[in-house]
Amino acid sequence: MNFYFCNIDFGKKLSGVERSSMKRSVLFNKYLNIDPIFLSTNLNLEIIENWEHYKKINWISDYTLHFNLYYELLDLKRAVDYKKSLFCIGDDDILVRVNELHDRVYDSNRKMKMYIVWRDKERSIINYINYFFNGRKIKRDKFNLFGQICISQILNENQEVVFEDLLKPDGRLKIRKIYEKNKIKEIYFFNDTGILSKMFKDESDLIYYWLTKIAKKNDFFIIDKNRVWSKPLSMVKRNLDIKIISVLHSVHVRDSSNVSSSSLNSNYSRILKEDDVVDACICLTLGQKEDIYNRFSNSKYKLYNIAHPNDISIHKVNFSTRDKNKIVTLARLSSEKQLDHMIMAMKKVVEIFPEKKLFIYGEGKERDYLSKLILENELEENIFLPGYVEDIHTILKSSILYLSTSKVEGFPLSFIESLSQGVAIISYDIKYGPNELIKDGINGYLVENGNIELMAEKIIQFFDKKDEDILFFSQNSYDLVGEINMNNIAEKWKIMLKDYGVNYG
Structure with a gap:
């Protein structure tokens, strides 16, 4: 039985949602003897570096695992084993150093061809390259932390991505996304021999495919970002006995002055209106739990009031x-x-x-x-x-x-x-x-x-x-x-988890 915390991204700057999820992971580890595994879905080439930083500042434990959709599908964890992508310019091109991290490449007519951004002052690893033709940006390549090209995008005249290729560290094409008006139209998925093996209509289907490789019977998935995770997880749940727990980090209605009939916040609409999406909802306040119960009293999912854990030891300041x-x-x-x-x-x-x-x-x-x-x-x-x-x-x-x-x-x-x-x-x-x-x-x-x-x-x-x-x-x-301490919040989680067969003796 694994416990997964489902998020979108872990950037250099965290929102309260990500930070509260990290605090919960500390609680699970220290008070429930559970080592949760974080899942994220954004294609963020710095996400592993960011994760190591949050370990360093003790926001998560050293042994807390994190798996990212694209890092796994693109096998980016093996990037260290491959050589950097080569960078070269034409014989007649002119390279101009803009500053310590930026270069520009011009053709012989002084028209810009490339704008290059490096990850380091030594110019050993490229961050990204923008390509230009007749003054218009037409292409963008992004490189991973080890210098291999990872993302290649073609742009239209409105600077919108038309299609996007995602490459493995060895240069092989793994995923191609087709866009229409900034929205994904189709996703092509290639096997390791370069043959098209699957097609997905959107990223939700891609996440579902990934989850079928991860999820096992009796696993728990605790969702912090419902907009991304509720649909693919509910699809998994139709064929596999997993538990899905949704945490409501914000108001569930659009008009908080009219909680009984206002239209629902789109992030929570599906999980609250449909009985087959989640097993339980965690409300951070008693007031929200009561409001949801009064409006959806016939729903099959259970409601719990469990606040954010306070992991700060109180030492009174002079x-x-x-x-x-x-x-x-x-x-x-x-x-x-x-x-x-x-x-x-x-x-x-x-x-x-x-x-x-x-x-x-x-x-x-x-x-x-x-x-x-x-x-x-x-x-x-x-x-x-x-x-x-x-x-x-x-x-x-x-x-x-x-x-x-x-x-x-x-x-x-x-x-x-x-x-x-x-x-x-x-x-x-x-x-x-x-x-x-x-x-x-x-x-x-x-x-x-x-x-x-x-x-x-x-x-x-x-x-x-x-x-x-x-x-x-x-x-x-x-x-x-002081009442919202780790021990008290842990007891609430124990009660909830016992309802779903997790035994603490």
């Missing part, structure tokens, strides 16, 4: 070492986080407390918009966007207050981490999570969703307090989050 002016948030810079609300609230705060500073840690597509908003409101001395960070514990230990203006959440991992470091929280009162972690007036404040004025008032009210009153909030933060 309150005098905190920066009394430092406010923080950890968030993806995207619209659902409503970080513009936070900026506008801070505009009112600094009118009363000009020394207060807000640090918004994270990256995302709204960086330019938020930077512009900060400048327009002349807040560049009070609000900062330092980017993505890994060492969040050091940041939190030096902070005094955490803010959240999200319009929806699941069960914010960042809240658990903040409270574990004795940092009080002021958050919009949304579904789900804040009202199960924040006791209003005890370890923070809950604010009506979208009420920027009230958010500003609560921040000002917090800083109007004496140090001993702010210390009271900090001490309560430690105490209230």
